[in-house]
Amino acid sequence: MNKNELIIIEGRSVADMALELCRRGDLADMIREKCGDGDPLIALKPNLVGPIPASDGATTHPEIAEAVLSYLKKNGFKRIVVMESSWVGDRTSDSLLVTGFGEMCRRMDIPFWDLQEDRGSAVDAAGLELNICERVREVDYLINLPVLKGHCQTRMTCALKNMKGCIPSSEKRRFHRMGLHDPIGHLAAAVHQDFIIADVICPDLLFEDGGNPVQLDRMICAADPVLMDAYGSKILALEQEEVSYIRIAAALGAGCPDTSQAEVSFYLEKRGHEHGTKIRYVRAEVPSLPWNRDPGGMLIRLREHVDEVDSCSACCGTLIPVLQKLEQEGKLDQIPDKICIGQGYRGKTGNLGIGNCTSRFCHTLKGCPPTADEMYRFLSQLDV
Template sequence: MRDHDIIVIYGKQIRNMAYEICMQAGLKDMILGKCASFEARIVLKPNLLGPVPASEGATTHPEIVEGVIRYLQEAGFRNLSVCEGSWVGDRTDDALLVCGYDTMLKRLGVPFVDLQKDKSRLVDCAGMNIRICEEPLSADFLINLPVMKGHCQTRMTCALKNMKGCIPNPEKRRFHQIGLFEPIGHLSAGLHQDFILTDSICSDLTFEDGGNPVVQNRIFAAADPVLNDAYCLQLMHLDETEVPYIRIAEQCGVGTADLSRASVRILTEKRGERGEACYYEKAECPPEGPAHNQTEAKTAGLIRVSELVHEVDSCSACYGRLVPVLRELEDEGVPVDRLRGICIGQGFRGKGGRLGIGSCTSGFEKSLPGCPPEEEKMKHWLRQLVEKLTDE
């Protein structure tokens, strides 16, 4: 696979699709071309942000990871591991269990490394020092397995932002303090991705923690994470100005965002004579259709309620729970406009105010504790708060 190649497969046999795309990309030759050894240390990095099943559109399907592992093992590679660190506020062990990775990895004999517990070191990432976990840094060949989905603060997340799971929790908090776009753009300059296989089976195109999955039945592979994410922009009908970390990564020398240089191969899954899954080239892309239109409507609603929130340096886990909860309450007829100006984020530590969410707003008149607060508690507290404000 060349740097300007993108391979897309449509289908429903997820494990087979992942295996096939590795074959189509010539992944074995890519690894041997770089490492010249079947003993190469290969590290796979999926997206397991929290205990959310892949069917909700937030995490990497375990069938994709299994398909890649089976391909690698059959090709003769044995020095494999899977690593991830869930977002701040959730335990990686819980995500591993709920997402079905624990039994799958044990069955395949592949170890898992929890990056929330891993050691880390400072790395020069194109002029920005970033603390990165040791496990992904130790890889001879790093395979990134992100989910193409929406994000509450960066609008979109895929290959480049998925590397944020490879930094320790204090560094994740620092990313939010200094602004996410610059450090995300720099991160892949110090943590090189060798192969990207993107999960676009049923991703949530509005928010990163899932709940509004849009069925697309698609996975795609690339060798350039910048080109991969530029392709995602096109698929999600976004403008590059909405996701500036892609151009920042390009400026850091990570790859190119010029889609005019991309060579896109599209395959579709069909049944062979014996009922087995076969893949044929030059298939037309299935139309986006009503599912995408519904997602655009949901996005508009989420943007509307997000304007009620005063956010300063908030972590994704906290902010990413608040806005969907506000939308749910609005859909239920709760007059959430009465909460306008509610505050959230690290920027409110040690300060006072009227309404706040999370431990960072503990000095406010009315504040819901938690880092982050649980969604159900948040919803119940906000509902009661609206009722009190209505009575005042």
């Protein structure tokens, strides 16, 4: 496929759709074009942010990875791995269990690299030194399988931010201290993604850790992560400028954010009239954008209760759904002060804080990060 192409597919047969995208994107030819006729090391990088099933809207459907693995094996590729590290606070091994990726890799006889167990080493990422897992640098061809979804700090996450799973946990914390956008943009210059299938089956359009899945039954294929994310921002009704890492990655040469120059094609799943008839994908008109991600302005409302400075995703991403639950129970307005969260509060004093970074506050919840249950109990039983 060309760098300026986006192929969108809509249907209910997740594995068939992923296979169709591999074929329509000429994945096997693209690998040979880049790596020659040898035996390249191919890595699939899903989003296994935490032990959350794909049906909750946060993690990649294992059926997508399985279909890509079947396609690669059928096309004669032998050296294939799946790699990921979950976010700070959760173990990748737990994510493998809950998402079904562990079982799928065993069944497909594919090694899984838990990057939480890997060492990082310093890399010059277009003028910014970043610590990147060493095994990632062994990969010849990287197939990125992100989820297009909302994010409580960067507004969205898709192809570019999914590469954060390729760095050690200590570096993830540093990314948050650096404000996320700049290092994510630079990471795109250091870790090259070759082929992308974004999971848009049932994403949570607001939160990175899911819980509010919206059934969209789609996947998007691209060869350019910047174009993919630029188009993703349109789907989520965001202005591209709101997601600064897209602009930064583009400026560093990682891709083109100009969706007006993109060749977009859209395919719809069709089944025959009789039960069991083969599935086909037929070209159709590209659907209009965007989908309304936050009809009631819920995210804006909830964020008004939070003062966040350089928070890790695991901390902020857990807090916002807890606030949503408190709001539904009519308890949110009883919280008497803004809730401070993030590494920017380390060593500082204040009134109400969540996480070890606010340990010097009058009212603080320990944990790095605290769990959703702990946050819920702490905030609902506050006596400030």
